[in-house]
Amino acid sequence: MLKICGVPRSSYYYSLKLTNPKQAPQGGRPVPGYSYTFDGKKVTDTRIKHLIMKLLEGEESAYGYRKLTIALRRQHHLKINKKKVYRLCKDLDILGKPVKPKQSYPRRLANNMEVTGPNQLWQMDIKYGYIAGLERYFYTASIIDVYDRNVVGQYRGKESKTKDLLTTLHKALLKRGVYNQETPLVVRTDNGPQFKSHKFREFFENNKELLIHERTPNRTPNKNAYIESFHSILERECFKRHVFMSFEEAFDVLDQFMDFYNNRRIHMSLYGYSPTKFAVKLERNEVNAFKIAV
Secondary structure, three states: OHHHHOOOHHHHHHHHHHHOHHHOOOOOOOOOOEEEEOOOOEEEHHHHHHHHHHHHHOOOOOOOHHHHHHHHHHHHOEEOOHHHHHHHHHHHOOOOOOOOOOOOOOOOEOOOOEEOOOOOEEEEEEEEEEEOOOOEEEEEEEEEEOOOOOEEEEEEEOOOOHHHHHHHHHHHHHHOOHHHOOOOEEEEEOOOOOOOOHHHHHHHHHOOOOEEEEEOOOOOHHHHHHHHHHHHHHHHHOHHHOOEOOHHHHHHHHHHHHHHHHHOOOEHHHOOEOHHHHHHHHHOOOOOOOOEEO
16 A cells, blocks of 8 residues: 555654654653662762762862763762763753864965065074073074074063064064065064964054065974074074073173174175175175075
8 A cells, every 4th residue: 555655664654653652752761860889879860969069169179070970980989971970960050161262373374485685584483592500491582584694683581472572573673664665574483372372463464564474384494494594503603602500691692692693793695794794785786686485
């Protein structure tokens, strides 16, 4: 008859279950209202809820339902799973709210570009120095112009916060007249937490017509090769030649080295001139301009 009518057998028998209350779906087994200990003793759900609240009043106050399940098993020898503990915690209204994922700072990847002059591409990074006398580290953040190799800005301090880096960057932009130039400047960094912060993003969004922030792909230090090269020079020619006993001594030595690096240190890639001397000669057309592919 079903075949003649064109009705599938499964649909027919399913309709019988819906029309017959005795055969209607039950919706899972009923909640028993108790659990057992490992030695067979029955413990009511009311008692288990009391044990959960006692746990949360003590050292386990920050536990979620998964850790509470383990604690109930170990401390009270209950045979109980995390699903039941979750249900009991829900009845007690003690479940924590799910943590909303933080909105990440969207990354503009470092693109290949051709640099033909100063203030087109800066690279920025953070390095550690060691104070042997205090057994502590200090931070230095440097900004280098890829074309003329000038370290246009540098921060050194006992900590490295985003606001300190932005202050250093702002001073460098003023010093180099970037706010008055027509073409935008690209500032390239790695993916350190300071460079991924919302404050760092806001600074560039507020100056989006003048500044572009690029972050290198993971595990690609070659995309930040010029600042990495400067940091190797800083380590080899400054940090390794001194044993610092205090922050003041370290900062003083660092300032002296930076004066030497920018104004007197010979760079063979700059026709044997220092970065500052090369920039002056380039402006006077006393040296040939070149192109850098990065």
